[in-house]
Amino acid sequence: MTSSAHQHPILDKPFVLDLFAGPGGLDVAAQSLGLPSLGIEWDKSACLTRYAAGLDTLHADVSAARRDSFESLPPEINVLAGGPPCQTYSVAGHGAGRQALEEVKKYIERLMAGESDHRIDEDLKSLPDPRTALVLEPLRYAIQATRSPNRGHRPYDVIVLEQVPAVEALWRHYAMVLQGMGLPDGTKYKVVVGTLATETYGVPQTRSRAVLIARREGLGKPSLPGPTHYSYEAKEWNRRNGTSAPDPAADQVHQPTLDDDVVAASKGDDEPDPWRSMRDAIGNPVGSHPGRPKPFLVRSNYGSSGNPGRRGVRTDQQPAATVTGRISRFVVFEHLDEKIVYEGPRFSMNEAGMLQTFPPDYPWSGTAQAQQVGNAVPPLFGAHLLSAALDLPKPDLEALRKPWQPATEEQRAKLRSSGCGAADACTDRCPPPEEQVPPPSTVRPRKGKKKASAE
Structure with a gap:
C-alpha cells in the first residue's frame, strides 16, 4: 500500500535520530522538510563532511553509543531512522550477511524476548563478519529507548529504515515481531515493508532499496510513499x-x-x-x-x-x-x-x-569521498520516506537543487566540539583512529574485523 495524499502530521515536533548517518543523506532529507536531526557516524571523513555541511553529529560507533552514552542523547528524539551497513548483505559483497539471515532472525526474537544484552553480545561474536550484527542496532535502540530514565522510558513514535533489497526478509521479520511480540515493555507498532525503486521518486539513478516504516500503535497505520515518477525499464x-x-x-x-x-x-x-x-x-x-x-x-x-x-x-x-x-x-x-x-x-x-x-x-570532505557518496541514502528518497512516515506533504525536488551553503569555520568548530569533544580534532570520545576508516569494499572481511559504518 502506498500513500498519495497528505493527511495530518502524526507528530507535533518530529526529531530524527539518524543511525549510521554517513555524510548526511537522511539529515539533508530531514532539513529539506524542516525537521531537526542528529546523526551518529563512525567514519571520521564522513563526520568532516557533516561538520562542513552544518549537520549535528556525534562521532561515535553506533553500538558503543547505545551501550555507553544513550542517556546523553536528546530525550525529545521521537523518530528513529537509518540504514545499517550493507556490505555483508549486498549482492556486490561476499554475502556473509545473506548467509546468516536465519541466524539474525533468531537474534531479533531473542532481543524482543528481553534477553540480556551481554549474553547476546557474546553470542554475536560467533558471526563470521561482525558488520552483519549491525542490522540489529535499530531494534536495540528502540528497546533501549523504553529503558531510558532520561526519556522517561518513552518509546520512539516512528521508525524508518532502509537497506539493500536482500535485507527485505529481515525487515519483514522486524515487522512481524514489532506487530506481534512487541518490544519487551509491551510497545507494539504498525509496520509496512517493501522494496522501492529510487527513480520512481525523482532520483536520477536506478537504485533499489528495502524499506521499513513503523508507527507506534495509536498513531495510525503507515504507508509506503506513493511514486512520483515512472520507473525506468x-x-x-x-x-x-x-x-x-x-x-x-x-x-x-x-x-x-x-x-x-x-x-x-x-x-x-x-x-x-x-x-x-x-x-x-x-x-x-x-x-x-x-x-x-x-x-x-x-x-x-x-x-x-x-x-x-x-x-x-x-x-x-x-x-x-x-x-x-x-x-x-x-x-x-x-x-x-x-x-x-x-x-x-x-x-x-x-x-x-x-x-x-x-x-x-555539498561540501564533501576528508578521504574516500566516492565511498561516502555511494554509501549515502539519496536525500530526495529519504525525504519521501520521512514524509510518508510522518504524514507530511511530498517533498519538493527544487529544495534539493539549490546550491548548499556550507557551515562557517565558527559553525564547524562548534559542531566538532559537540561531536568530537574538540573544535579541531578527535578526542578520546571518538572511535580509535585505526577504526575510523572503513575497509576497502573489495576486501573479504575476516573474523574479528573491525566494524564499518555506511549509510
Missing part, C-alpha cells in the same frame, strides 16, 4: 531507441522516452512524471558546477541492484546506474559530432552527489 528504453547495447564508439540517437510538451499537456495531477535522467541532474550549470552541455555516454563496470539489465552503457538521457563507491570508475564519453566520441572528464564528487540528489556544492 531498460527493455522499453532499448525498444524505443532501437538499440539493445549502446556503444560509445557508435552513433547514438538522443531522444527522451516521452516528449516533454506531450507530457505537460496530457499528464493528470496524480500521474507520475517521467523518470529523471543524468542530464536533468547535471546537464545545466548550477552553483560551482559548470554543467555538461555536450551529449554524453556513461560506461559502468558495476551492476545495479543485481539486475544485469541495468548495467552497461547509458546515454545522458537515461538515469545513472546505481551510484556506488566506484562512481569515480565510471567512464564518460562526449560527442565531438554525430559519429565521433571521445573520453571526457569523469564525474566529479559534486556531480556524483547530484546524481544522488545531494544539493550542488
Whole structure:
C-alpha cells in the first residue's frame, strides 16, 4: 500500500535520530522538510563532511553509543531512522550477511524476548563478519529507548529504515515481531515493508532499496510513499531507441522516452512524471558546477541492484546506474559530432552527489569521498520516506537543487566540539583512529574485523 495524499502530521515536533548517518543523506532529507536531526557516524571523513555541511553529529560507533552514552542523547528524539551497513548483505559483497539471515532472525526474537544484552553480545561474536550484527542496532535502540530514565522510558513514535533489497526478509521479520511480540515493555507498532525503486521518486539513478516504516500503535497505520515518477525499464528504453547495447564508439540517437510538451499537456495531477535522467541532474550549470552541455555516454563496470539489465552503457538521457563507491570508475564519453566520441572528464564528487540528489556544492570532505557518496541514502528518497512516515506533504525536488551553503569555520568548530569533544580534532570520545576508516569494499572481511559504518 502506498500513500498519495497528505493527511495530518502524526507528530507535533518530529526529531530524527539518524543511525549510521554517513555524510548526511537522511539529515539533508530531514532539513529539506524542516525537521531537526542528529546523526551518529563512525567514519571520521564522513563526520568532516557533516561538520562542513552544518549537520549535528556525534562521532561515535553506533553500538558503543547505545551501550555507553544513550542517556546523553536528546530525550525529545521521537523518530528513529537509518540504514545499517550493507556490505555483508549486498549482492556486490561476499554475502556473509545473506548467509546468516536465519541466524539474525533468531537474534531479533531473542532481543524482543528481553534477553540480556551481554549474553547476546557474546553470542554475536560467533558471526563470521561482525558488520552483519549491525542490522540489529535499530531494534536495540528502540528497546533501549523504553529503558531510558532520561526519556522517561518513552518509546520512539516512528521508525524508518532502509537497506539493500536482500535485507527485505529481515525487515519483514522486524515487522512481524514489532506487530506481534512487541518490544519487551509491551510497545507494539504498525509496520509496512517493501522494496522501492529510487527513480520512481525523482532520483536520477536506478537504485533499489528495502524499506521499513513503523508507527507506534495509536498513531495510525503507515504507508509506503506513493511514486512520483515512472520507473525506468531498460527493455522499453532499448525498444524505443532501437538499440539493445549502446556503444560509445557508435552513433547514438538522443531522444527522451516521452516528449516533454506531450507530457505537460496530457499528464493528470496524480500521474507520475517521467523518470529523471543524468542530464536533468547535471546537464545545466548550477552553483560551482559548470554543467555538461555536450551529449554524453556513461560506461559502468558495476551492476545495479543485481539486475544485469541495468548495467552497461547509458546515454545522458537515461538515469545513472546505481551510484556506488566506484562512481569515480565510471567512464564518460562526449560527442565531438554525430559519429565521433571521445573520453571526457569523469564525474566529479559534486556531480556524483547530484546524481544522488545531494544539493550542488555539498561540501564533501576528508578521504574516500566516492565511498561516502555511494554509501549515502539519496536525500530526495529519504525525504519521501520521512514524509510518508510522518504524514507530511511530498517533498519538493527544487529544495534539493539549490546550491548548499556550507557551515562557517565558527559553525564547524562548534559542531566538532559537540561531536568530537574538540573544535579541531578527535578526542578520546571518538572511535580509535585505526577504526575510523572503513575497509576497502573489495576486501573479504575476516573474523574479528573491525566494524564499518555506511549509510
